[in-house]
Amino acid sequence: MSKVKEMKVNKITEEQLKTVTEQQTKMNDLLRHIGLLDVQKLNAHAAIKEVTVKIDETKKELEEQYGQVNIDLKDGSYTDIEQEDGK
Numbered sequence: 001m002s003k004v005k006e007m008k009v010n011k012i013t014e015e016q017l018k019t020v021t022e023q024q025t026k027m028n029d030l031l032r033h034i035g036l037l038d039v040q041k042l043n044a045h046a047a048i049k050e051v052t053v054k055i056d057e058t059k060k061e062l063e064e065q066y067g068q069v070n071i072d073l074k075d076g077s078y079t080d081i082e083q084e085d086g087k
Contacts, residue, residue, distance in 0.1 A: 012020070062069070069078040 011017075062071070066078060068081040068083070070081060071078045
């Protein structure tokens with residue numbers, strides 16, 4: 001006759017399993033949220049770059065028409081920028 005060893009399965013309690021599972025789920029949710037925020041951040045950086053290019057284009061157009069000026073964004077009035085000698 002052969003002896004069959006009985007395999008004992010070690011387990012944590014149901015309450016401990018629930019706690020660990022909830023913590024891991026929360027961690028996974030937070031990591032997904034961080035990933036989403038990273039994508040949103042990259043999109044925002046791309047949008048800022050695009051707006052910066054458009055601002056530079058508009059500045060160039062306005063400088064060609066009005067020279068170097070300071071524009072009041074409230075009413076559109078402008079004043080000439082005085083250039084210092086030697087600069």
